[in-house]
Amino acid sequence: xxxxxxxxxxMAFLDSLPRRWVTLYTPVIVFLIVLLFPFYWMAMTAxxxxxxxxxxxxxxxxxxxxTLAHFEKLLFKTDYPQWMWNTILVSVVSTVISLAASVFAAxxxxxxxxxxxxxxxxxxxxxxxxxxxxxxxxxxxxxxxxGLFDTRWALILTYPTFLIPFCTWLLMGYFRSIPYExxxxxxxxxxxxxxxxxxxxxxxxxPGLISAGIFAFTLSWNEFIYALxxxxxxxxxxxxxxxxxxxxxxxxxxxxSLMAGALLGSLPVAILxxxxxxxxxxxxxxxxxx
Amino acid sequence: MAEVTLKSVFKSFGSTRVVHGVDVxxxxxxxxxxxxxxxxxxxxxxxxIAGLEEIGAGEIAIGGRVVNNIAPKERDIAMVxxxxxxxxxxxxxxxxxxxxxxxxxxxxxxxxxxxxAAQILGLMEYLQRYPRQLSGGQRQRVAMGRxxxxxxxxxxxxxxxxxxxxxxxxxxxxxxxALHQRLKTTSIYVTHDQIEAMTMADKIVVMNGGNVxxxxxxxxxxxxxxxxxxxxxxxxxxxxxLPGRVRRADGAHxxxxxxxxxxxxxxxxxxxxxxxxxxxxxxEHLRVSDDGVPVEVVVVEPTGADxxxxxxxxxxxxxxxxxxxxxxxxxxxxxxxxxxTYIFDPASGARLA
Numbered sequence: 327x328x329x330x331x332x333x334x335x336x337m338a339f340l341d342s343l344p345r346r347w348v349t350l351y352t353p354v355i356v357f358l359i360v361l362l363f364p365f366y367w368m369a370m371t372a373x374x375x376x377x378x379x380x381x382x383x384x385x386x387x388x389x390x391x392x393t394l395a396h397f398e399k400l401l402f403k404t405d406y407p408q409w410m411w412n413t414i415l416v417s418v419v420s421t422v423i424s425l426a427a428s429v430f431a432a433x434x435x436x437x438x439x440x441x442x443x444x445x446x447x448x449x450x451x452x453x454x455x456x457x458x459x460x461x462x463x464x465x466x467x468x469x470x471x472x473g474l475f476d477t478r479w480a481l482i483l484t485y486p487t488f489l490i491p492f493c494t495w496l497l498m499g500y501f502r503s504i505p506y507e508x509x510x511x512x513x514x515x516x517x518x519x520x521x522x523x524x525x526x527x528x529x530x531x532x533p534g535l536i537s538a539g540i541f542a543f544t545l546s547w548n549e550f551i552y553a554l555x556x557x558x559x560x561x562x563x564x565x566x567x568x569x570x571x572x573x574x575x576x577x578x579x580x581x582x583s584l585m586a587g588a589l590l591g592s593l594p595v596a597i598l599x600x601x602x603x604x605x606x607x608x609x610x611x612x613x614x615x616x
Numbered sequence: 617m618a619e620v621t622l623k624s625v626f627k628s629f630g631s632t633r634v635v636h637g638v639d640v641x642x643x644x645x646x647x648x649x650x651x652x653x654x655x656x657x658x659x660x661x662x663x664x665i666a667g668l669e670e671i672g673a674g675e676i677a678i679g680g681r682v683v684n685n686i687a688p689k690e691r692d693i694a695m696v697x698x699x700x701x702x703x704x705x706x707x708x709x710x711x712x713x714x715x716x717x718x719x720x721x722x723x724x725x726x727x728x729x730x731x732x733a734a735q736i737l738g739l740m741e742y743l744q745r746y747p748r749q750l751s752g753g754q755r756q757r758v759a760m761g762r763x764x765x766x767x768x769x770x771x772x773x774x775x776x777x778x779x780x781x782x783x784x785x786x787x788x789x790x791x792x793x794a795l796h797q798r799l800k801t802t803s804i805y806v807t808h809d810q811i812e813a814m815t816m817a818d819k820i821v822v823m824n825g826g827n828v829x830x831x832x833x834x835x836x837x838x839x840x841x842x843x844x845x846x847x848x849x850x851x852x853x854x855x856x857x858l859p860g861r862v863r864r865a866d867g868a869h870x871x872x873x874x875x876x877x878x879x880x881x882x883x884x885x886x887x888x889x890x891x892x893x894x895x896x897x898x899x900e901h902l903r904v905s906d907d908g909v910p911v912e913v914v915v916v917e918p919t920g921a922d923x924x925x926x927x928x929x930x931x932x933x934x935x936x937x938x939x940x941x942x943x944x945x946x947x948x949x950x951x952x953x954x955x956x957t958y959i960f961d962p963a964s965g966a967r968l969a
Binding site: 505507508510511512513514515516517521525526529530 | 666667668687688689693694695697698699701703704705714715718719762766
């Protein structure tokens with residue numbers, strides 16, 4: 327630290343403590359509070375007994391006697407485990423389908439350079455810009471006509487409509503950062519297009535694949551409109567829809583269970599992120615290091 | 617091992633023509649260098665030989681087999697790229713073994729050939745490392761190792777040394793030449809550096825603007841440049857060019873460059889008196905001598921072994937390299953005597969004498 331200060335005497339005034347409070351610590355603390363307070367409130371409510379929840383006498387930011395009653399109700403008196411299973415199944419399958427399709431699409435657009443590849447890339451991206459709140463109406467008609475209404479397949483097959491454009495676009499950027507010479511070299515070494523994709527491009531694109539995968543997984547995990555529209559029976563619902571439709575009865579909000587459901591529902595995504603955060607960052611910032 | 621023949625090869629990208637009918641034949645085992653300024657079409661030509669670029673028109677044959685419609689992997693060639701193009705996710709061993717694995721060679725044979733190549737290139741202790749853990753020179757060797765394990769008929773090099781620092785470049789230059797002398801594989805080497813071309817080549821193809829300017833051995837190009845471009849491109853420092861007019865006096869030709877400044881024409885030259893020409897003289901063919909042409913010293917650059925003197929002759933720059941040590945100062949008037957001159961036509965650039 328002392329060496330650093332010696333090197334940068336000209337900028338040293340920036341390091342003074344009051345200034346750091348103004349420029350660094352205070353904004354960071356404000357940000358953290360704004361971002362984390364909802365999670366704190368969620369966790370608080372999930373463990374609070376009903377009496378404390380409605381009591382005016384107790385401190386609303388703290389629990390006096392924590393309870394697991396809300397979780398018990400959620401897990402044993404509702405279809406929550408089934409919703410969780412549905413969400414996992416739908417998210418994983420639609421992510422895998424979308425990633426596979428996106429890899430082929432992105433590679434073809436970026437590297438096969440066929441006539442109109444640029445326009446195709448652009449068209450795919452434009453498809454992503456159509457808001458789901460408009461798209462769900464025609465999609466609902468299609469889902470019903472295919473006889474998929476109120477099945478998991480309705481969601482597995484409709485989620486890729488927004489996942490594929492997104493993943494394709496992300497992977498295109500990533501493939502672009504892989505030097506062209508590597509493929510030419512492999513071509514001379516005797517590899518076919520398929521071998522180039524599998525043995526050269528995909529291993530190098532792992533960070534890109536991970537970030538596309540995490541994004542796709544999160545998007546489908548949190549998806550609400552399609553899940554609300556295309557399924558109706560409790561056994562086929564996903565967590566986001568199940569929690570708000572089954573735990574709100576008329577004007578009665580089961581706050582404790584609602585928050586417990588939200589807490590359990592956000593855990594898998596949080597765990598997934600924490601595992602891949604490094605890959606994720608390098609995937610978003612791109613560039614293959616030689 | 618094979619000879620490579622190019623017959624009136626053309627190439628254009630869209631409406632831009634980049635190679636205008638190139639005819640070259642490279643003998644079996646020859647080291648041929650394609651040299652020229654950037655954008656002259658040399659890399660495109662190499663990529664056409666490799667099969668990475670479609671051949672616009674004409675014919676390319678490797679070992680007597682026309683390869684126009686043959687995929688790169690069927691051409692039995694190996695290529696070394698400027699940025700090495702090593703597979704970053706594979707070890708040195710796997711990089712070198714990749715093509716053999718694809719060809720379905722047995723594991724034992726792959727191991728033997730990779731080790732053989734690693735031995736030649738001094739890479740034995742790096743086989744398990746990744747490219748990012750190697751220095752520039754080592755990466756360059758791996759790229760060459762990847763080429764030689766396949767025992768191809770032809771090696772193609774696309775400016776392989778331009779990413780290295782000056783010292784390493786000289787060292788690798790010698791290594792590549794030694795490797796060629798050992799393996800005697802036909803090699804085609806692209807560079808923009810005429811020194812690389814001169815030092816490595818058996819045969820140099822000088823290209824400019826998509827055309828071949830001249831083909832020949834290094835010394836043949838140096839001694840007998842066919843035109844202004846080759847004369848100016850081959851040799852370092854570059855040849856001096858001075859505009860002048862031919863004069864005939866006492867049976868010999870001279871070129872008048874300025875008032876009372878006469879350059880002797882090469883012996884046996886027969887050019888019409890009064891014709892406008894360009895006279896060329898190499899810096900190393902100028903001597904400091906009392907019976908030379910008068911020039912004014914502008915800058916003196918001693919390098920130890922020799923001294924480069926930048927001078928003004930009337931309105932023209934003239935540059936001399938002398939072995940002797942002189943104490944010249946800027947502004948001083950000295951006399952330089954040309955030992956050997958060339959005469960070119962100013963319009964076409966063709967050599968007249």
